[in-house]
Amino acid sequence: MLTVERHQRILQLLQEAKTVKIHELVEMLQASESTIRRDLSQLEKEGKLKRLHGGATLFQRKREEPSLVEKASRKLSEKNTIAAYAASLVERGDCIYLDAGTTAHQMIAHLDAADIIVVTNGLNHVKALLDKGIETYVIGGYVKPRTEAFIGQGAMNSLRHYRFDKTFIGVNGLHPAYGYTTPDPEEAAVKALALEQGQETYVLADHTKFYETAFSLIADLSTAVILTDGEVVEGLEDFQEHTKVVTIK
Amino acid sequence: MLTVERHQRILQLLQEAKTVKIHELVEMLQASESTIRRDLSQLEKEGKLKRLHGGATLFQRKREEPSLVEKASRKLSEKNTIAAYAASLVERGDCIYLDAGTTAHQMIAHLDAADIIVVTNGLNHVKALLDKGIETYVIGGYVKPRTEAFIGQGAMNSLRHYRFDKTFIGVNGLHPAYGYTTPDPEEAAVKALALEQGQETYVLADHTKFYETAFSLIADLSTAVILTDGEVVEGLEDFQEHTKVVTIK
């Protein structure tokens, strides 16, 4: 496997679960411990992640006690994120589906509408949702160990019992010809069904995901509105031919 | 489990409960007392929490009862004895149901049989199960905020799809005339169904639960084998008339 490819997959895995253990990477990427360590220290040097004893985590700017000024400016910048915008779409009384993964997780902090109900397949979302005082339902199923997302037949069966006003999912790639894609077929199936059950459907995808493709097809572009950030994407029109694209800047 | 993950979870638990006892953390996080102490003193140094005798509290707490030493540490070890025995009943290849709650949680540390599958309705069990490398399924449903257990119609529907070699549940009271009881009707319904789906069924109950009754009936005594500790219980025969009682000493 190519070095860059390995690096990408490491970052991708971090997106899904916000921490990885060295041993998980060794196993999943079929590389030696030495190589993984080299990858991690290099990625750390590039500021893409933070190493910890036994693994790594997504890089996040000093969470340590931000000053009032920093807080204010951060709040402001946060208003412009994909997650914040997505959350602002949720209205009082809505019932929404929230996909597993860090992207959707970021929405939770901004979910301020009253009387909403959230259904999710992300085990890690639950505590945050409860902390917000949000009425929370979880679909059941097999627990995918690393990401702690529910997938499989059990998840599908449960999901079929719900309908959503709005569905929010994350993807690994989106492409005019190949649609929305993600590596794990089982996860793709859950995402696809969640889209079907939703009245309004949204895909959260930053600009790096455009023209990328992963192994498993979730659905065509036309099945959801794309929410993305303000970075210039070449050939955005190709996507707009298929569906509405909202760019948050 | 990564150190930071443990720290995160400690803070999370603290946020939910305002205070945590060391022993609770040891049990929940499957780490030694030494490690937990180190975690706490480190987190205290970072100003994230305040240690107090027997546990910790959130930092910005007012002057409140600085004592959370529990009289129940003997009860704790008794519970643990029951849990260890219960876990020893699980054999290679078994598919078992594990009820939410602390009693069943303690079983996890002792679940050493290979190739087992665990189905649970306890959100907090999942991390511990995955850390043990156990294949884990969760029934879906409404998340009951305080206990973080899955209940309701969704939970019931999911549960109906599974069959178990062995079912383990906790109860709040057991009585020869009134059977197994628990306060919440919704939880009672889930427990009852779990018992129905199980081939062999066990109720874990320390001696303090005997002759107690709570609001909601789960099932008659005859529907499960009772696992209890070695304390002498007056009138144990009344229970043995209805079902098998295993006393672990």
Place this chain on the structure above:
DNA sequence: TAGAATTGAATGATTATGATTGATTTTGAT
């Protein structure tokens, strides 16, 4: 093919963990 880059294994150093010890604190009974 030669040179450079990448990889995997081996090494000692560093760090995290769990058990043990004796000191300290809390509790409950006088």
Place this chain on the structure above:
DNA sequence: ATCAAAATCAATCATAATCATTCAATTCTA
């Protein structure tokens, strides 16, 4: 208030896990 028992605590140690470094083998590239 005082005391004894129980629980918690801090400190220490041995063990286990992780880490940085080195070096030889392999792969890639010019």
